[in-house]
Amino acid sequence: MVDLKKRIDAREAVAGIIGLGYVGLPLAVELARANVRTIGFDVDVRKVSELAAGRSYIPDVPSEHVAEVVNAGLLIPTTDPASLAEADVIDICVPTPLRKTKDPDLSYVVRAVETTAAVLRRGQLVILESTTYPGTTDEVVKPALEANGLKAGIDFYLAFSPERVDPGNPTYHTRNIPKVVGGLDEASTQVASAFYQLVMDTVVPVTSTRAAEMVKLLENTFRAVNIGMANELALMCHRMGIDVWEVIDAARTKPFGFMPFYPGPGLGGHCIPIDPFYLSWKAKQFNFEARFIELAGQVNGSMPAHVVTRVAEALNAHRKPVNGSKVHVLGVAYKRDIDDVRESPALDIVELLLRQGATVTYSDPHVPEIDHGPHQMKAVSVDAAVAADVDCAVIITDHKAFDYPRIVASFPLIVDTRNALKGIKSEKIFGL
């Protein structure tokens, strides 16, 4: 199978990307821009037709790049899985959510692997990028691919490489984020490394698929646990009458051995609240309880209720119950300056406030409406909220686009969960 590495190095090998979302599309476009013929497969016909028309739907991927490679016949967007038969390298970039029971949901991966198995032939390389627990590639992907009789490591190469896409990051993008790669065997690691070297400046080989799977989970568990600690510190400081933000800002002056994490209204996004539970779920199979992950999940998960308690305390200072009060949420995206509301704590906070009888409105320049389960709400402007005489505003997402001095001047009470009003002193401002 040595031939594949030669064909990759000569940019003759054809790439196939399964899943053209915020991970797969940037990779597909960069491969095509590196002159690698790339079959871009997705089940979503809207995505494929947008790409075929030379349009991008991922902010970090300019439409000009899409048009350039599609017109040059270097990126072939398709919903036809049979098209992947042409690919020498098949790279799976599909979602790995959690079920409501916090168990891993590998259904997208299984479907993508079945699609791959249908076109699997000798000499191909298959790579899984979807974030998942250590063992997925060896225990789930490998047997599914070998069902037709071909043998991983003998007839085809197999590897795992964690995605490290950070949507909206102005500095780090596909090419300059080091890429970790772990193969079923040394040859698979080498061939997969050669593939990524076509696009990435730095490739970091590790000795197994499990190590590569664990790298990603360490990266994101590290964040979830440290954010949990920052949130617990905030609860402690609130109880002790200490300004947690001042403490963190002073601690970060330590030039070594410290990395700041900040308290907030809870943990949102499709990575940090989810990835660690892939790890703790797998650890249980080894009779190991990942206590830090579970504890961080409890602390981070308790923040939305804590925010609602702070809103109640703020209203109480004005002798107003939550029930019947008008509360205006500022920012519903899961983090600043993006439009993604997946797992956003704002949705939990809205739900809790509505349950306590508050009338809730929201402003978010990036999110015109939310349609999340029981929530169907349209954004209103800050002016409209002010005109509606709301009783309390609560800053959940500290978008740069908000005019904070105006917010302080306009609302009778403000709960600030992000220290967005840093340095502004006022009786009407309540922190976490």
Ligand code: SAJ
């Ligand atoms: N958050 C805090 N306090 C913090 C940092 C984050 O409350 O100190 C909250 C955010 O508001 C958000 C959630 O945690 O609700 C997650 O924030 P995040 O900054 O981790 O951003 P994500 O979810 O977009 O994480 C992605 C991850 N990228 C990948 O998995 C490839 C993560 O590994 C990156 O480190 C992160 O982006 C990043 O640094 O932007």
